[in-house]
Amino acid sequence: MKLKKLLSLVLLGSMVVSLAGCGSDEETSGETPEKVSITVATYSDPFEVDIVTGQAEAYMAQNPDVEIIIEPISGDFWEVLKTRMVANDEPDVFYMDIFQASQFIDAGKLAPLDDAMTEEDIADFEPSLLNGFRGEDGVLYGIPKDFSTLALYYNKAMFEEAGLNPPTTWDELTKVSQALTKDGVVGLSLQNGIDRAQPFFYSNGGSMMKDGKPTLNDPKNIEAYEYWIGLIKDGYAQTPQQLGVGWDGDAFASEMVAMTIEGNWMVNSMIELAPDLEYGVVPIPQKEQPASMQFTVAYSLSNNTEHPDIAKDVIKFLTSAEQQQVVADAGRSMPSRNTALEEFKAKWPERTVFADLAPVASEFNYGVISSTVVDETARAMEKVLLDDSVTVKQAFDQAQANIDKALAQQ
Amino acid sequence: MKKQTLENIAGWIFIAPVVILMVVFIIGPAIFSFGLSFKDYNLLKPDQSTWVLFENYKELISDPNFYQALFNTLKYSIVVVPVQTFIALCLATVANQKIRGKTFFRVAYYIPAVTSAVASASMFMFLFNTNGIANKFLGLFGFKAVSWFTDPTYALPLAMIMAIWSTVGTQMLVFLAGLQDIPSDVYEAAAIDGATGMQQFKSITIPMLSEKTMFVVVVGMIGTLQMFDQAFIISGGTGGPLGSTTTVVLYLYNKAFGENRLGYGSAVAVCLFIIIFTLTLLQKYYFEERPKRLERKVV
Numbered sequence: 187m188k189l190k191k192l193l194s195l196v197l198l199g200s201m202v203v204s205l206a207g208c209g210s211d212e213e214t215s216g217e218t219p220e221k222v223s224i225t226v227a228t229y230s231d232p233f234e235v236d237i238v239t240g241q242a243e244a245y246m247a248q249n250p251d252v253e254i255i256i257e258p259i260s261g262d263f264w265e266v267l268k269t270r271m272v273a274n275d276e277p278d279v280f281y282m283d284i285f286q287a288s289q290f291i292d293a294g295k296l297a298p299l300d301d302a303m304t305e306e307d308i309a310d311f312e313p314s315l316l317n318g319f320r321g322e323d324g325v326l327y328g329i330p331k332d333f334s335t336l337a338l339y340y341n342k343a344m345f346e347e348a349g350l351n352p353p354t355t356w357d358e359l360t361k362v363s364q365a366l367t368k369d370g371v372v373g374l375s376l377q378n379g380i381d382r383a384q385p386f387f388y389s390n391g392g393s394m395m396k397d398g399k400p401t402l403n404d405p406k407n408i409e410a411y412e413y414w415i416g417l418i419k420d421g422y423a424q425t426p427q428q429l430g431v432g433w434d435g436d437a438f439a440s441e442m443v444a445m446t447i448e449g450n451w452m453v454n455s456m457i458e459l460a461p462d463l464e465y466g467v468v469p470i471p472q473k474e475q476p477a478s479m480q481f482t483v484a485y486s487l488s489n490n491t492e493h494p495d496i497a498k499d500v501i502k503f504l505t506s507a508e509q510q511q512v513v514a515d516a517g518r519s520m521p522s523r524n525t526a527l528e529e530f531k532a533k534w535p536e537r538t539v540f541a542d543l544a545p546v547a548s549e550f551n552y553g554v555i556s557s558t559v560v561d562e563t564a565r566a567m568e569k570v571l572l573d574d575s576v577t578v579k580q581a582f583d584q585a586q587a588n589i590d591k592a593l594a595q596q
Numbered sequence: 597m598k599k600q601t602l603e604n605i606a607g608w609i610f611i612a613p614v615v616i617l618m619v620v621f622i623i624g625p626a627i628f629s630f631g632l633s634f635k636d637y638n639l640l641k642p643d644q645s646t647w648v649l650f651e652n653y654k655e656l657i658s659d660p661n662f663y664q665a666l667f668n669t670l671k672y673s674i675v676v677v678p679v680q681t682f683i684a685l686c687l688a689t690v691a692n693q694k695i696r697g698k699t700f701f702r703v704a705y706y707i708p709a710v711t712s713a714v715a716s717a718s719m720f721m722f723l724f725n726t727n728g729i730a731n732k733f734l735g736l737f738g739f740k741a742v743s744w745f746t747d748p749t750y751a752l753p754l755a756m757i758m759a760i761w762s763t764v765g766t767q768m769l770v771f772l773a774g775l776q777d778i779p780s781d782v783y784e785a786a787a788i789d790g791a792t793g794m795q796q797f798k799s800i801t802i803p804m805l806s807e808k809t810m811f812v813v814v815v816g817m818i819g820t821l822q823m824f825d826q827a828f829i830i831s832g833g834t835g836g837p838l839g840s841t842t843t844v845v846l847y848l849y850n851k852a853f854g855e856n857r858l859g860y861g862s863a864v865a866v867c868l869f870i871i872i873f874t875l876t877l878l879q880k881y882y883f884e885e886r887p888k889r890l891e892r893k894v895v
Contacts, residue, residue, distance in 0.1 A: 429726070431725070
């Protein structure tokens, strides 16, 4: 009996204490102002999510009244973003690919970010990285968080065995590919799309955009693509699909090819796919001038956000010199600030070539109808590859007509 | 209140969850999309949309890419529906026999139906790449290795194979239920009259399954005409190689979400709806009227 009473007393006591605890909690939370939450939408890739989560925690440690909610969007990021914009339910801050940016800027969905950057900040970015995120009026709608460029990977053992040096010009590239195409190995793996072939266009003096309009059928582009497709038709180069693999990285890692043109992301893939393979990276062989291509991702701010100032501050933080360091350390994409890029080069010397290509890298951006341009170009290139009766000029002219039509409908 | 009215109210309350879900997620959007098809509606600029009445439809009937998509889809449907119905019926008959381990077979045939499209896609990529098992196996019979994913001749057949593999299980289940509904005394009577197994199958099993067949064919046809996943996976969303895997739904998806032309995409959707609706009515007529005609003949 006594024991029971004692027990119930103890229980009662503990309940009172915990109740009191609750009460005091409420009091303290009542004193502090309510937290502002900012949603940041990222790609669902765990590598990216980890980086941004770490950065968000750093921000929240400095700004206890702000809560950053990371929202990785799986599936088609752009479809999700567009439909949520229609419902006025988009995240405050989100990734913005250079390839997608124009249509969002054109539709007035993004908030200007000029006042988030000082002159000094602007000077720290490669101008070509910022250009893709500027509206026609020059207003900045995205602050680059990182970028990647394309270069030529080559298999050192194969080159040494054949006594060859990495090619620097188109003529050398033809010769080297021809010499290395033997014993079941193909000289070069080429992904047949604008996102790999474009450096050849620019190196030949061509371009994809003039006065804000896509110019696929520029004679210089046609000439460059004739060179590209010639390599494939002569058998010195093959597409990953022809080789029966998923992408260039698989072909290169399994030594089916001696060379390929890929971005800096492949360095990380190679560590997983073929850690012992010795390879080198050099700029893409050139015709008239050096050229590469850049893929940039920025942070953009929704025009619809409830807390524009705080969200802007979050973007400022995420793209600050200090946080760019985190990107540099992670080593997959390159930090967009020149100061951090120097650190990146020091830390990853073998990736310097990608960083050095930034000034000559053309944009993966074709205005408001970027996706139509990429699709039409892919279709034209596929047609030339699969149908020998179609010339590059015919295919490119047809694609250009479709692009012009789509542009007129915007 | 009358008893009848009370019962009606109770009935509506019972079906309310389904009705609400249908209205919110199916009927409502369908009506909304029908309205959009008469508009020039940019997904990113909804405030600038304008009524264009039949402009989208006019453009549609002169759009060669739409016809290619329609042609691909019909080709796909015409092959997939009979083949999957036939295979499903065969599997159901086998799984209905008194054989050892039939539960194992039933489960094995049904697993593809519950496998996620992405998982089965990666498996097919592995099986059907140029150096893959499928080509090696066909090589044993003297076939040349083909590039299933990049050759316009083989990309659509590959989509057909994927679709048949993944849907046959569900349809087998429908047939299996149908088979178990057929009373065994019919078979006994037939056996006494001296009917062989094949005759029994032809004169008892198939006629008595006709309702199930109708269901399988109609659902199969609707499903194949709305084909999207396989084409999206095989072509990476582009509908290639050379447009050979562009289906109507993939085409409308690319128009609506790639080019932001929601109005035009909706017009494509309405056309597809009309086609499916007409075909379903025709099939319903065929399956329901044919037995009646036959009966009349007998009388």
